Amino acid sequence: GQQLNQSPQSMFIQEGEDVSMNCTSSSIFNTWLWYKQEPGEGPVLLIALYKAGELTSNGRLTAQFGITRKDSFLNISASIPSDVGIYFCAGQLQGAQKLVFGQGTRLTINP
């Protein structure tokens, strides 16, 4: 099926550092979503983006819908230990009900 390329696959950072991850595709998306998953739990929706160029924040998290509609970025500022988890991007292709998920970025924070 359709794939999203999410990078990096994993990140090891110090507490307080900023984090940046992205998803890219060769296809055009109508919607981009960013989720966080903690071990043994279901993903939790963090940010939803609906328009090319849109920049949306949720606390220390900021996400952008790429101008080309083929990519999206998630930034986390001043990371804290509870930011640890796996972050997934998901996109909805035009005319489709299904979401396409990236492979995830595993974030580890050293206190």
Add this chain to the structure above:
Amino acid sequence: DGGITQSPKYLFRKEGQNVTLSCEQNLNHDAMYWYRQDPGQGLRLIYYSQIVNDFQKGDIAEGYSVSREKKESFPLTVTSAQKNPTAFYLCASSPTSGRVGNEQFFGPGTRLTVL
């Protein structure tokens, strides 16, 4: 509280047995979904349903079956035909209408282990 519930949290079955995973939502969402997640992997769509009494195959439907007799419920049966059923199974729902129609909300998951 509104939300999605999945039961049980952990499930063990013997090889060759069918098993049914429960998913219930009280969010009044039209659409429901089942995903499979393997260690270190993303989410792969098994089945989805946009309306009661209708459902479509996802990317990895072989060895699975579903029903959608009520809006609130979307059970998944893992059959003995599924060659590698040990995985973490996630159920989700979405409104399907309006701007937020594409936002899927997930349950806590069921971890299935085949012995």
